[in-house]
Amino acid sequence: MRFSLPIAIALWSVLALPHCSRFTDGIEVDVAYQPAATPAQIRTDMEYRVALNEAMIAVGKVELIRCDNFVTHLVGLFTPSRAKAHVFDTPTSLGEPLVLDLMESAGTPLFAGTMKPPPGRYCGIRVLGMPADEDAVGLTPENPEMMEHSVLITGSVVDTTSGEESNLIARIWEVIDCEMLFDRPLVFDSPIAETVSIQIDHTSWFDGIDFASESQDAVQRQVTENVRSSLKAVLPFAESGL
DSSP states (O other): OOHHHHHHHHHHHHHHHHHHHHHHHEEEEEEEEOOOOOOEEEETTTEEEEEEEEEEEEEEEEEEEEGGGGGSSSSSSSTTTOOOOSOBBTTTTEEEEEEEEEGGGOOOOOEEEEEEOEEEEEEEEEEEEEOOOOTTBOOOTTOGGGTTOEEEEEEEEETTOOOEEEEEEEEEEEEEEEEEEEEEEEESSOOEEEEEEEEEGGGGTTTOOOOTSSSSHHHHHHHHHHHTTTTEOOOOTTTTOO
């Protein structure tokens, strides 16, 4: 019996769909944020002591990136006018925004959600820091300003050389696009459960800043870069060195 080309393609598609569906249903990737524990004081690499009163970050979309699509340092892909804090989940992304109060952090993970990506090779993950929606998890009557900021920091800084103390205020309004490369690709070719931890080391947010000589704008720019570089994607056995 001979089949025409359109019929053959249709039959192939019908046969293939259940197979792909079984794989997709059996592949799960849990995502959790794991901020560092917040010390009473942070000593920077330039010998300043920072005491925090507030330290919050709002995170929006989280997305797995296929190896063949992974491009670092994308310019202009996400902008405040295009990015939305609350977007629909997809098989490779989570869209529910979260506000993380780092002053309450004890180093324990905060579960963000589970993705069910299709089979493939994934080399990294992208996280967007961005102002929250009014229904964001973690947004409270005590922190409504996180609907306008992706990062908010207040506290004080002490120059250990002179003993001089000054106020610290850093407010980041723009979207912070953080792309992280895994130390090994995630290869999904059969049902499997994986976990990705997004570590946030906010104790490094003030490194490289000479508070005594730099302008407020310069401090703000450096804090923004430090926030971006403080996020690390960690896979389970990467920590054990296996």
